Every structure is written in structure tokens, then in C-alpha cells.
Amino acid sequence: MTTPLQPWAPRLPQAYNEAIDGIAVGPYVGSCGSAVCRGERVVVEDIQSDPLWKEFKEVAGRHGLGACWSQPIRASDGRILGTTAIYFPTTRAPVAGELKALESTAHFAGIAIERPQAQAALRESEKNARQASVSKSEFLANMSHEIRTPMAAILGHADVLLTHLKDADNRGCVDTIKRNGNHLLELINDILDLSRIEAGKLDVELESCKLAEILADIWSLMHIRVEGRAVDLQVVCDGKLPTFISTDPKRLRQVLINLIGNAIKFTEEGQVKLLTSCVRREEQYAIRFEVQDTGIGISQEHMTKLFKPFSQADSSVTRKFGGTGLGLSISKRLVSMLGGQLTVASQLGVGSTFCVELPVGELKDVAFSECEIEKVSNEAEAEVARRKESLNCRILLVDDRRDVRFLAQHILEGAGAVTVTATDGREGIAAIRTAEEEGVPFDIVVMDMQMPIMDGYAATSELRAKGFNRPIIAMTANAMAGDAERCLNVGCDDYQSKPVDAAELISKVRRLTETISLETLQANRDQRKAAMRNANSAETNGNHKRVLVVDPSVDAARATAALLELEGYRTTLCHSGQAAMHLITEASPSCMVMDVALPDMNGQEIARELRRNGFRGLLIALSNKTEKDQDLLEAGFDHQLMKPAPKGKLVELISAHADKSGLAEDESSTAQ
Structure with missing residues (x-):
């Protein structure tokens, strides 16, 4: 050539x-x-x-x-x-x-x-990386929802059956279903956790927590696993321990439960012990957790691949004992994220000791005490029993799946609550309006986040925009990092993952309806909104890449958002005019892409209102008309595109606006 x-x-x-x-x-x-x-x-x-x-x-x-x-x-x-x-x-x-x-x-x-x-x-490489990240995140979110939702139904119905069955054989069959369902759920969670860690989407949240309560929780959860087996499980404290430590209790429990679960699995007879102590490292303290077992042990040859994902010390172990080989890999990474180390010492045929050492700082003004695990465990069980006392409230339960509605209704009504159900966000909003008109308002709403017609995010945004101040608990089968934050940011007050834990759900309903005042809940929401506005404002001022997508079709909104996210834009979705007006203030987007045929407001009305209120961002109208609609442009829209919006043109318009905004800001900064 x-x-x-x-x-x-x-x-x-x-x-x-x-x-x-x-x-x-x-x-x-x-x-x-x-x-x-x-x-x-x-x-x-x-x-x-x-x-x-x-x-x-x-x-x-x-x-x-x-x-x-x-x-x-x-x-x-x-x-x-x-x-x-x-x-x-x-x-x-x-x-x-x-x-x-x-x-x-x-x-x-x-x-x-x-x-x-x-x-x-580099731009092409970044675009491909973003596309891969978006695709992976969407796949994980969909897999999480599609697998965990039916699992929630299976485990929930097993619980319901157990309350009705008296025959020992029948109860044994249901127990088998429940036990294996929980095992499958653990495997699913392992895969999701590893994917989230690798994608950098699993975070640890440090908080002050009671060490004794963490150990008591582990004892109450794990001693059931050795019932009927020739294995003695002990949870022992070596000396005095600090009353409080700063860590992520959820992730610490996850690590210790995994290590103890492995020890029990690989010990056919003998002893499994969790030994906890506090050690001094120069000016700092560390908590040392040792999980000791008298099981099969590990050879030196196989120790090197022990913490690699999808591997076990010996392939024959998988055939005999099962498992994904992910638990230790996840545990090691979680311990590292907590600032600690996970090590192992083992001898084939004798047993193993896995040691987690977490730094906990200087522990100034922290009391040390003897830790009586059984006493704390009994107190915790008594507290759980107390929480199961009757609820005295009216609850709106919104979920598109009949089996989930049945289970949640069974749990809540079993605790004494009066429940009304709805199948999607639009129906839920109508039920709230009807209840208020009839003088019997709901005390709390339990809302699924992923539903057709109108999802929980859009419904919650619209309710808050209309002044609804009652507590809302988000319920979702998603297990991805950021799910809880997203639910709280749209106006929810708490977050309940599926499969639904009955005691946990009842406890959250009780706390939000009996312990915390409506004024405090509203103050918490206002604080979150202010923090989100500040964060969004800082981010928007830096890159002008936040876009609000408004479309009555959930699928169409997600498709538009996916196209924009591939180009590096951050998107917020909603499906009504009311929600859009609310999110313009909360999310501080620099651009709004809106279908003008919304169920509650027309596009011209929204554009005029936004421009009257001083919104200077880019407004792009999406319509089914092939010709230009001058009324839309006169109302305040900058551009009009026919649906489905051509990707290239949409990105071109938003990019031009972002570049112009960035230049204007630079000039403004220079002038100052």
C-alpha cells in the first residue's frame, strides 16, 4: 500500500x-x-x-x-x-x-x-470504560432485583407456612425449603458483593458501636448452625474489651460470620471458637478476632490461593462442602477496607486459625469491661421480643408483586397494624389522597422502589413535592451500593431490603411512627436536601454535566439516561411535572430533557414556571411532532427534538451548553 x-x-x-x-x-x-x-x-x-x-x-x-x-x-x-x-x-x-x-x-x-x-x-477509552461500567452496573442491579425478589417470596411464604403447620414432618419440609433458600441467597450476595467491591461501589461506613452487641449477634446467629452436630461453638472474650469501637458493624459481622461459617462447615466434629481480645500497638489499640477450629486444616501448598476469588484450597472441597469460593476473598477485601489485616495459620488434619486485627485508635475516654456474651445475647433477644409487640398505626403498602404485598401485609397485620395496599406509585398517591379526604390518613407508607407505571422514586418525589410529610420506608430488592442513598435523597426516611426481615421491618415502622416526631423527620429530610444541593451545586459548577430526564415512560427515561451516561453525564430521572419541579431545586441540574406530554402538567406550563423562577439551564423538549412548535420555544424551551431523540443531536446540544456554561463561569471567575 x-x-x-x-x-x-x-x-x-x-x-x-x-x-x-x-x-x-x-x-x-x-x-x-x-x-x-x-x-x-x-x-x-x-x-x-x-x-x-x-x-x-x-x-x-x-x-x-x-x-x-x-x-x-x-x-x-x-x-x-x-x-x-x-x-x-x-x-x-x-x-x-x-x-x-x-x-x-x-x-x-x-x-x-x-x-x-x-x-x-483516551476519550474513546474512557467512553468504552464508562459503557462497560454502566452495562455491568445495570446487569448487577437487574440480576439483584430479578433474583432477590422471587427469593423474598419463597422465604416469606415459608415463614407464613411455619406459623400454620403443626405436623413435624410438614414443618421439616418447610424448614428445608427455608434453609436452602437462605443458602442460595448467601451465594447470590457473595457474587454481588465481589462485583461491587471490584467496581468500587461497596463502601464501609464507620460508626461508634457496642462491641459486645456485635459478638452477641454473632453468637445468636451462629449457634443455631451447630445444633444437632458434634461441634462445640464458643464465643469467648480474652480480658476486658472497650465498650465502644469505631467500625462498620455490618461489614464486621459479615466477615466474622463468614469465617465462623467456614470453620463450622469444615469441622465435622470438635470445636469452633471466636476469641476476641484488645491489644496495644504502640500508641494505638487494635481489636483481635481469632476464629479457631479443629477441622480439616489447609496444606501449605494450597494456602497461596486461599484468598483468590472463585477458588478453594482444593477442588474436592467444593464437591464435598459446596460454596462459591468467594467468602474469604470478600472478607479479606472488607477487612482491608476497614483498615485491618486478615491472616491465617493452619495445619492439615489439625485445624485452622483465621485472625482479623482491626485498628480502633487511642480509645480515649472509652470504658473497658468484661464481656458477658450470653447475658448480652439474652438482653438482645428480649429486646427483639419487645419489638414484636403490636403496632398501632395505619400503613399504606405499595408493591407491584402480589406475593410480596401478601407477605408484607401478613407481617404488618400480624403485628397489629391496619394495612391498605396499592400496586404502583400512581395508585399509591391516589390512595393517600382518598384517605386524607375521608379523614383517615395513613401514618406511614412502605413503598417498593421498582414498579411499572410509576416507580417508588417518582412517587416519593411527587408526594414530597405536594407536601406529604408522613414517613416513607423504601423497600427494594436491589443490593447495589448507593441504593439506600438514592432512596433517602428522593425523600424516603428509611430503607428496607428484600427478602424482608419481619422483626427489622416492624422495628422500623415502630421507630418512625412512635419514637421520632414528624418535625424531626422533616428536619432530617431538609438537612439531606441541603447537603445534596450543596454537593450538586459544587459538582455542577465544576463540570455542568448533571441532566434531569423527565418522561412518563420509565423505560424511555432509562434509555435516554443510559445514552447520556455513556457520554459522561450524570442523570436524575422522574416521570411527572410535579416531580420535575421538585427535582429542579433539589438536584440542581444544568439541563433538563423533558417529554412535553406529561400526565399532570404540560410542557409549556413547566417551562414558563421554571423561567419565572430564574432557571437558566438548558431546556430540551421531546415531542412526537415532526414540525417545530413555536409555542414551546416561546414558553422557554431552547430546543425541540422529535422522539426518540437522536443520540448525536441530543449530546451535541447538551455538550455545547456545557462548554458555554463552563466558559462563562471561567470568565466570571477571572473578572472577580
Whole structure:
């Protein structure tokens, strides 16, 4: 394949450039063609007499060119990108320093040419990475919802059956269903946790917590697993322990439960012990958890791959004991995220000791005490029993799945609550309005977040925009990082994951209806909104890349959002005009892409209201009309696109606005 000459030399005669344009590069094609072919500098002092110009000396002479020096332009990897050349009207030999200057010019030209190419490649790489990240996140979220939702129904109905069955054989069958269902759920959670850690979407949240309560929880959960087996489980404290420590109690429980679960699984008979102590490390303290067992042990050969995901010490272990081989990998990463270390010592046929050591700081003003696990465990069980006392409230339960509604209703009504159900967000809003008109308002709403017609996020946003101040508990089968934060940011007061834990749900309903006042709940929401506004304002001022997508169709909104997120934009979704008006203030977007055919407000009305209130961001109308609607533009929209919006055009409009906004801000900052 030959490379054609493509001259770009504005100061040379245009006719000369046109004459040589497209000529194939070769060893006797003037100074530039020869320089490319040879890969070295070519200096021609007299074009008319030099053999390299034999075929082209007439055209050169016709345009007054007497000499030409050409230097290859190279990329950082040595590839030739082109040449830079100096032409003279007469014959000319180089003098001292001129060839060095030509070489330097070629060097800097290479940098100038290569930089935009590298930037373009980087942008493409970032786009591909974002696309992969979005695809992975969407897959994990969908998998989480699609698997955990039916599992919630299976486990919940097993609980309901157990309350009705008396026959021991029947109860044994249901217990088997429940036990294996819980095991399957653990495997699912392992896979999701590893994916979230690898994607950087699993966070730890440090808080002050009671160490004794964590140990008591572990005892109450794990001693059931050794019932009927020749295994003695002990939870022992070695000396006095601090009353409070700063850690993520959820993740610490997860790690210790996994380690103890493994120890029980690999110990057919003998002992499993959790030994907890407080050790001093110079000026700091650390809590040391040792999980000791007298099980099968691990050989030195297999210790090296113990913490690798999807692997176990011996493939025969999987066949005999089961499991994904993810637990230890997840535990090690979680311990690292908590600032600690997870180590192991083991001898084949004798047993293993897994040690977790977590730094807990100086522990100034923290009391130390003897830890009586059984006493704390009994107190905790008594507290759980107390929480199961009757509820005295009216609850609206909103979920599109009949089996989930049945289970949650069974739990709540079993605790004494009066429940009314709805199948989607729109129906739920109507039920709230009807109840208020009839003088029997709901005390609390339990709302599923993923529903057709109107999901829980949109319904909650609309309710808060209309002034509804009663507590709302979000209920979702998603297990992705950020789910709880997203629910709280739209106006929910708490978060309940599926499968639903009966005691946990009852406890949350009780806390929100009996312990915390409506004024305190509203103050908490206002505080979250202020924090979110500040965060969004800082982010928007920095990159102008937050877009509010408003569409009555959940699927259409998600499709538009996915396209924008691939280009690096951050999106917020809603499905009604009321919710959009609310989120314009809360989410502080620099752009809104809106279907003008909304169920509660028309697009012109929204645009006028936003412009009256001082919104200066970009407004893009999506409609089914092929022709321009002047009324939309007069109402305040900047652009109108026909649905489905062409991706390229939509991104082009938003990018142009973002660039313009960024430039305006830079100029404003400079002026100040």
C-alpha cells in the first residue's frame, strides 16, 4: 500500500500544492517523499540538479522553488507521522544551526500532532470504560432485583407456612425449603458483593458501636448452625474489651460470620471458637478476632490461593462442602477496607486459625469491661421480643408483586397494624389522597422502589413535592451500593431490603411512627436536601454535566439516561411535572430533557414556571411532532427534538451548553 503526499503548506503556491497532492511516496519523490521513504532527513540544495527531484523539477521551477530541506516527523513510538520542510526560492546550502532548528521543529510538530490523537484515543477509552461500567452496573442491579425478589417470596411464604403447620414432618419440609433458600441467597450476595467491591461501589461506613452487641449477634446467629452436630461453638472474650469501637458493624459481622461459617462447615466434629481480645500497638489499640477450629486444616501448598476469588484450597472441597469460593476473598477485601489485616495459620488434619486485627485508635475516654456474651445475647433477644409487640398505626403498602404485598401485609397485620395496599406509585398517591379526604390518613407508607407505571422514586418525589410529610420506608430488592442513598435523597426516611426481615421491618415502622416526631423527620429530610444541593451545586459548577430526564415512560427515561451516561453525564430521572419541579431545586441540574406530554402538567406550563423562577439551564423538549412548535420555544424551551431523540443531536446540544456554561463561569471567575 502506497502513502500519498498530502501537502499542507499555506505559504507555498496553491497551484504547486494541488500539483503534488496525492502523489505516492517513494525514494525519488522530491525531498518530502524521499524523507518519508528513507526515514531520515533529506537536504536538497538545488532542486533542478538533484536526482530526487528529476520527475518534479519542472513543476518546482514553474513555481519558483530552488531548494528544499525535509525532516521526518515522528511519533513517540517512532512511527513517521509526516514531514516538515523548508523551501527556498534559490539554491541554498544549510549553515550552522539550521538543520538542528529543522529537527527541533519536526520534534515539536510530532508532539502537536500526536497529542490530539492521544486525547481522542483516551476519550474513546474512557467512553468504552464508562459503557462497560454502566452495562455491568445495570446487569448487577437487574440480576439483584430479578433474583432477590422471587427469593423474598419463597422465604416469606415459608415463614407464613411455619406459623400454620403443626405436623413435624410438614414443618421439616418447610424448614428445608427455608434453609436452602437462605443458602442460595448467601451465594447470590457473595457474587454481588465481589462485583461491587471490584467496581468500587461497596463502601464501609464507620460508626461508634457496642462491641459486645456485635459478638452477641454473632453468637445468636451462629449457634443455631451447630445444633444437632458434634461441634462445640464458643464465643469467648480474652480480658476486658472497650465498650465502644469505631467500625462498620455490618461489614464486621459479615466477615466474622463468614469465617465462623467456614470453620463450622469444615469441622465435622470438635470445636469452633471466636476469641476476641484488645491489644496495644504502640500508641494505638487494635481489636483481635481469632476464629479457631479443629477441622480439616489447609496444606501449605494450597494456602497461596486461599484468598483468590472463585477458588478453594482444593477442588474436592467444593464437591464435598459446596460454596462459591468467594467468602474469604470478600472478607479479606472488607477487612482491608476497614483498615485491618486478615491472616491465617493452619495445619492439615489439625485445624485452622483465621485472625482479623482491626485498628480502633487511642480509645480515649472509652470504658473497658468484661464481656458477658450470653447475658448480652439474652438482653438482645428480649429486646427483639419487645419489638414484636403490636403496632398501632395505619400503613399504606405499595408493591407491584402480589406475593410480596401478601407477605408484607401478613407481617404488618400480624403485628397489629391496619394495612391498605396499592400496586404502583400512581395508585399509591391516589390512595393517600382518598384517605386524607375521608379523614383517615395513613401514618406511614412502605413503598417498593421498582414498579411499572410509576416507580417508588417518582412517587416519593411527587408526594414530597405536594407536601406529604408522613414517613416513607423504601423497600427494594436491589443490593447495589448507593441504593439506600438514592432512596433517602428522593425523600424516603428509611430503607428496607428484600427478602424482608419481619422483626427489622416492624422495628422500623415502630421507630418512625412512635419514637421520632414528624418535625424531626422533616428536619432530617431538609438537612439531606441541603447537603445534596450543596454537593450538586459544587459538582455542577465544576463540570455542568448533571441532566434531569423527565418522561412518563420509565423505560424511555432509562434509555435516554443510559445514552447520556455513556457520554459522561450524570442523570436524575422522574416521570411527572410535579416531580420535575421538585427535582429542579433539589438536584440542581444544568439541563433538563423533558417529554412535553406529561400526565399532570404540560410542557409549556413547566417551562414558563421554571423561567419565572430564574432557571437558566438548558431546556430540551421531546415531542412526537415532526414540525417545530413555536409555542414551546416561546414558553422557554431552547430546543425541540422529535422522539426518540437522536443520540448525536441530543449530546451535541447538551455538550455545547456545557462548554458555554463552563466558559462563562471561567470568565466570571477571572473578572472577580
